[in-house]
Structure formats: C-alpha cells, structure tokens
Amino acid sequence: MLIPWNTDAPLYHPPWATGGLIALNTAVFAAVVLGVHDPEAIAPWILTYGQGLHPLQWITANFLHAGLMHLVGNMIFLWAFGLVIEGKLGWLRFTAVYLGLGIVQSAFEQVCTLGFDQGGSFGASAIIYGLLAMALVWAPRNEMSCLLLVGFRVFTFEISILVLAVLYLSIEMITTIIDGFGWSSAVLHLSGAALGFVVGTWLVKSGSVDCEGWDLFAVLAGDEGRKTKKKKRRKPKAAADAQREARQLEARRTAALDEVRRLLAAGQVRGAHALAKKMSQTLDGFGLAEDDSLKLIAALNKEHAWNESVEQMVAHLARFPEKSSRVRLKLGQLLVRELNRPAQGLRVLSKLESGDLPASLDPLRRQLMAEATQHQEQGAVELAGEDW
Numbered sequence: 001m002l003i004p005w006n007t008d009a010p011l012y013h014p015p016w017a018t019g020g021l022i023a024l025n026t027a028v029f030a031a032v033v034l035g036v037h038d039p040e041a042i043a044p045w046i047l048t049y050g051q052g053l054h055p056l057q058w059i060t061a062n063f064l065h066a067g068l069m070h071l072v073g074n075m076i077f078l079w080a081f082g083l084v085i086e087g088k089l090g091w092l093r094f095t096a097v098y099l100g101l102g103i104v105q106s107a108f109e110q111v112c113t114l115g116f117d118q119g120g121s122f123g124a125s126a127i128i129y130g131l132l133a134m135a136l137v138w139a140p141r142n143e144m145s146c147l148l149l150v151g152f153r154v155f156t157f158e159i160s161i162l163v164l165a166v167l168y169l170s171i172e173m174i175t176t177i178i179d180g181f182g183w184s185s186a187v188l189h190l191s192g193a194a195l196g197f198v199v200g201t202w203l204v205k206s207g208s209v210d211c212e213g214w215d216l217f218a219v220l221a222g223d224e225g226r227k228t229k230k231k232k233r234r235k236p237k238a239a240a241d242a243q244r245e246a247r248q249l250e251a252r253r254t255a256a257l258d259e260v261r262r263l264l265a266a267g268q269v270r271g272a273h274a275l276a277k278k279m280s281q282t283l284d285g286f287g288l289a290e291d292d293s294l295k296l297i298a299a300l301n302k303e304h305a306w307n308e309s310v311e312q313m314v315a316h317l318a319r320f321p322e323k324s325s326r327v328r329l330k331l332g333q334l335l336v337r338e339l340n341r342p343a344q345g346l347r348v349l350s351k352l353e354s355g356d357l358p359a360s361l362d363p364l365r366r367q368l369m370a371e372a373t374q375h376q377e378q379g380a381v382e383l384a385g386e387d388w
C-alpha cells in the first residue's frame with residue numbers, strides 16, 4: 001500500500017476542511033456499518049443509472065463507500081491532495097471546489113447513463129482524482145512524502161507530484177484500454193481528473209490561486225519560478241493596490257515561515273529545509289529569522305544531513321554576516337571532517353579573525369585548519385571552491 005502523507009508544497013492555509021471532510025466520510029461509513037440505515041434506506045443515496053436525474057444523489061453518493069479499504073484508500077489520498085489544494089485556496093473555497101467536483105462529475109455520469117437498464121456508483125474517488133489533477137497543475141515539481149507498505153516492511157521515500165499523478169493516471173488509462181473503453185471505475189476516475197484539470201487550469205490562469213510561478217504551464221515552458229520570468233512594463237499602480245499587494249506578499253511570507261516551523265517541529269527536517277530553500281528562491285523577501293535558521297541547522301546536523309546543513313549555513317552567513325562566527329566554525333568543521341573538502345574548509349575558517357570566537361573555541365579553529373592543511377598535503381582532491 002502506498003501512503004502519501006505530507007508535501008513540501010508551500011501551504012498558506014491549514015487543512016481544516018480536509019480533516020472535516022475525512023471525518024464526515026468516516027462518520028457516514030460508520031453509520032452505515034453500525035446499521036443506522038438499512039440497505040433499502042441507503043439505496044436512494046447511491047448515484048443510480050437509467051432512472052432519470054436525481055440532483056440529491058449528486059451530493060450523497062460522494063460520501064458513501066463500499067468497504068473499509070475503499071474508505072481508507074480514498075481518505076489517504078484526500079488528505080495528501082487536500083493538503084495541496086486547501087493549502088492554496090483556504091477552507092471555504094476548497095470546500096466549494098470539493099463539492100463542485102463531486103456534483104458536476106456525478107451529474108455528467110448520470111446523464112451519460114440515462115439509457116442504462118441498471119447500475120450505479122458511489123464513493124469519493126472521482127473527486128480525489130480531480131484534486132490529483134489540480135495538484136498536478138499547481139505544484140508538479142513539489143514532492144510528496146510517502147510510506148510504502150510491503151508485507152510487514154515499511155519504506156519511506158519522496159516522489160514528485162508530477163510523477164505520482166502521471167503514474168496513477170496512466171494506470172487508469174491502461175485499465176480503460178484493457179476494458180475496451182467500456183463504462184468502468186477507471187473511466188469515472190479519468191472523468192474526475194479531466195474536470196479537476198479544467199478547474200485547476202482556470203483558477204491558475206485567472207489568477208485566483210498563486211502558484212509562485214511553479215505551475216505546470218510555467219514548468220513546461222521552462223519559465224518556472226517568478227524570479228526567472230521576464231517582467232513586463234506595467235502602468236504605475238495606485239497606492240491602495242500597492243499596499244494590498246504588499247499585504248498579500250507579507251501574508252505569503254508569514255504562511256511559508258509558519259509551515260517551515262511546523263515541519264521542523266514535527267521532525268520533518270529535510271522537508272523544512274527544502275521548503276525554506278524553495279521559498280527563498282521564489283518568494284520575494286522571504287528568509288528565516290536568525291533563531292529559526294539556527295534551529296534548522298542544529299536539526300540538520302543532528303540527522304547528519306551534511307549537504308543540506310552546509311546549504312543552510314551558507315544562507316545563514318549571507319543573511320547574518322555580523323553574527324555568524326560560530327556558524328562559520330561549524331561549517332568549516334563539516335567541510336573538513338565530514339565532506340572531505342579541506343581547501344574550502346580553509347577558505348571558510350580563514351575569514352575568522354582573532355577575537356571573533358570565544359577563547360574556548362579558538363583551539364578548535366586552529367585544529368581544524370591544521371587538519372585541513374594535512375589533508376591537502378596528502379593529496380585530497382576537490383572541486384573549485386566558493387567564496388563563503
């Protein structure tokens with residue numbers, strides 16, 4: 001079983017509606033299982049085929065599930081893609097999109113099956129495939145943190161939303177072809193995905209959602225990231241417009257910083273670093289506060305994430321040059337002792353002048369410089385250095 005459970009996509013809103021919808025779907029399933037409603041009472045809520053149009057079913061059918069695994073599978077992916085979509089829309093607009101996908105897809109399905117003699121469908125799968133397609137449009141380069149359960153073994157890995165979406169959509173397409181393009185669950189999933197793709201595209205093209213220039217169309221055009229885009233000349237904006245944009249930008253920075261802190265507090269250290277790095281590249285004016293940066297460096301070092309720690313320490317040196325002597329010393333230590341980069345370690349340590357460090361740490365600086373010199377004399381080879 002594949003369980004996507006988190007993402008490094010920038011999220012500006014907490015997943016309140018996502019959690020609420022999971023709770024509602026679970027409550028409906030529990031009510032059915034516990035016999036609150038007998039099968040005959042449930043039948044009118046299912047999306048029926050060939051019996052006319054029933055708008056109430058366009059809502060109710062989306063909250064019914066055939067069994068525990070049907071429910072669990074749908075709720076896992078509702079959580080994963082709900083994080084991305086609600087994280088950009090907020091709870092109110094996300095709820096409207098969720099219900100809208102279900103209603104429109106169910107209406108389309110019932111219209112297409114008016115000529116059937118029998119049959120029906122239920123479950124949130126089509127909506128979830130719609131959310132998957134929206135996530136594909138909005139955040140293809142962002143990654144999902146996943147658990148893979150194989151027997152009693154658990155594997156963890158990260159996979160881009162682009163790859164994950166293409167994988168699942170390809171499975172549904174292959175299944176549809178094998179079934180001879182007959183009416184099936186795979187067709188319903190693809191119809192939900194097609195609707196989600198249209199909605200996601202409309203929202204990003206209309207400017208109703210901010211993807212920071214990392215949406216699918218920017219990626220395909222090789223123009224991802226706002227800082228790489230060519231800025232067009234614009235007419236001077238009114239002061240009120242400028243103030244509104246400034247407030248929105250500050251809100252995005254605050255939301256991104258809060259998400260970095262949340263990931264760090266949850267122990268998702270590499271995810272916190274990846275998000276902080278991406279936001280510094282794509283969100284104007286974004287940067288970690290000194291305390292946040294130091295906490296992230298310490299957490300990366302604790303996990304022996306040396307390369308990520310070096311990246312964060314270099315960013316810290318650039319952002320806080322007057323208060324970075326201890327960070328510079330630690331950076332030199334990693335370069336010399338963990339990454340076998342003695343020449344770069346010497347460059348970093350040589351910028352520490354007498355008096356920059358407490359007397360208790362100066363012996364470590366001298367020892368590291370001696371070790372770096374010794375490694376160089378022994379023929380250590382490394383790439384050209386950088387001016388950190």
